[in-house]
Amino acid sequence: MESLACLGLVLQLLLWVCKGHTAVPYRSRNYLFTQYCKDAQTGRELYVGEVITRPGQCTRVQCLGTLELWEDNCQVPKSLKGDCAPVQPTDLNLDYPKCCPMYECKTYRRNDFSELELTNTYDHYGNLRRSNMAEVIVMNKEPRRLDNQASSQPLREPTGNIDRYI
Structure with missing residues (x-):
């Protein structure tokens, strides 16, 4: 009778252990280890x-699934x-990519009647x-004369249709 009681106790213990094991959800072994990257420049841990x-650098840092850091500049x-020149943002605390400078480029074109300045950002x-x-229309290319200066050449009369220049 004692052996039967021992056998029953062992079976109950076995069932309890097996049932308890099946109730535990599956977890990979990685949960035991930390899943983060460490930025060497700032010392910050990123999950x-x-x-x-990064403060003051305008660099975006991301922790990848391979536990490597990815940087964007x-x-x-x-x-x-x-003719291009960088234009820095006025706010120094912006996140990437808003902290990156814009580039202002100027090109010039001239013809007989105007000067054209194109500014692209x-x-x-x-x-x-x-x-x-921006267009500057040139009305007269001859230098302006003062009243006390006499000219040996008579003033020229406009030729053609003047309405097309207005």
């Missing part, structure tokens, strides 16, 4: 998928035309953000 902008576009990807055109 997988977390994104930050501002680039100078290669396809800009004209591009972001750091090279996308056109703003465009401004």
